[in-house]
Amino acid sequence: MWLLREPWLSLLDAAFVLLIPSNFLILMADSITVPRVRFAPSPTGFLHVGSARTFIFNWLYARHNHGIMILRLDDTDVERNTQQSVDSIFDGLKWLNLNWDEEYKQSDRLDLHRKTAWAIFEKGLAYRDFTPAHAGDAEKSGAQGTWLFNPGARELSRAESDRRAASGEPFALRFRVPRENEANSPTVWGQPPSAVRFAEGKLCVHFKDSVYGDQVKAADDIEDFALLRSDGMPTYHLASCADDADLRITHIIRGQDHLTNTFKHVLIFEAAGATPPQFAHLPLLIAPDGTKLSKRRHGPVVSVTTYRDAGFLPEAFINFLCLLGWSPKNDRENLSLQELQDAFSLEGINRSNAVVNFKESGSAVSSAAPNGDVIPTAREASGRNLLLVTEETFDPKALWLNAEHIRALPVESLSDRLLPIVRAEGWDVSPDKMLRVTSLIRERIKLLRDVLTTANFFFVKQLPPYDSAELIPQKGDAAMALKALMRAREILPNVEFRHDPLDHALRTAAQELGLKAGQMFQPIRVAVCGRKNAPPLFETLEVLGRETTLDRIAQAIAKLQ
């Protein structure tokens, strides 16, 4: 399952063998180092569109720079992780059809995390906190500002700490964030390159973000965060950094909600003796109401599978997501995957949050589960059920892009994608007929599932009921409709069912009846399609065939009489 590719390592080995001077080797290693990026979802729900975008940006960065894409399941929260969620995330990623090169699971690497934590402890950069969990939670986020540490815990002597631990007393391991008044405590701070330094007379933590620029935060605004919980499990911060260091991640591209966490991460990296990777934080995706997208509040629009089931093309969906918070800066918007890959760069990412512009529908709220964080059930996930998700559920630009990508597809491949959807509806269609129908509807659908409504009359034996008033043409009456239809019934048995002969025959018939072409065509169109809006008439008749056409015209005549 683990695909390990380390081309640069073997190159290094080769260099050693060749006895290349070491200074040259360093240069070489530098220039050869392959970017390594990761997408690290935690399996506590379905695949969120925001996560999908993070994944896509990582992927684009990796592929653009000939780097390595890593998928890592951040599953250290035993309480909330579910296999169902893992499956759901893989479902979404599989649909996106973007591959990755290596795959890991944090729960397989707990030893590494603990080792890293205790190494930090041994350096004096972490301490045991015997304060019971959640003690004083109520006041914490209250009026008196940032909570920094539990009283007394920091000062506990090593001997006392060891004694209490040995006696079996539970404790959490906390990071000893450097404080000004104890700058001389046993630490390794100050060894360059260090993120900790004085700025404007204050002890500060610093890092550079590729998107947001230089970031500085006073150490006094960073609390002594936990590394290990009292049950011995690593926290997110620790596990994430230990793994990023161990996996030699070079660039961390993630949501801006992690921007302030990064100060902590930089501290962990340096305490663990690792060089922090390059960070790039992405602006957040928000809902029209201005808040972070959430399943509970905003419904199915935030789940990737909703887009899949509604008939988005993965490449269109990717294209859409890329345009939220990133721009190629050349006014191009409709881009293929390859074009995105070629154009992508961190410089094109902007800093302000982007609104996913959908209409908030009442049904969305009711269909969301009470805890808001659940995976769609099999029923919900099935395409049929999602017909309830209306077109206005989606950002109009996403819809437009999807339509563009649909039209850009060769008819054959579009037809191949449409066929299973039509068959799932229970309609038996040959690939040949599907192909012919496809070329008639490809400029008329925005979502793949639209084939079900736009082209239904090609597939059903019996037309759904329609109002006979529809048959009456512009500036005409029932008598006119009847006249047109009866004439059609008369001549069609002897006309070859191809575009030109049909065109000629029906136009002549209209002339003879003293009707405008439109007045002749409309009753026929409604008779065979069951509605006014449909693909061009002659091509439609051609696909439908003589028998069906005449049958439906006869039915329409009966309706009018």
Place this chain on the structure above:
RNA sequence: GUCCCCGUCGUCUAGCCCGGCCUAGGACAUCGCCCUUUCACGGCGGUAACACGGGUUCAAAUCCCGUCGGGGACGCCA
């Protein structure tokens, strides 16, 4: 509450770093016209934005300060 980030048409954005080519460009949506047997596609055009207030400067969307507004983070969640 504390800290961090952000603020150009309804929405996504270009321009901002390196002030003048910006009477602010593109796209979606919207409205109108054209094409047309309906719908769609396509073509043409319209409406529509530099959050506000002060500086600096011959000149500010672009630089500085402040205000307001929005978002995020402050867990033994990730």
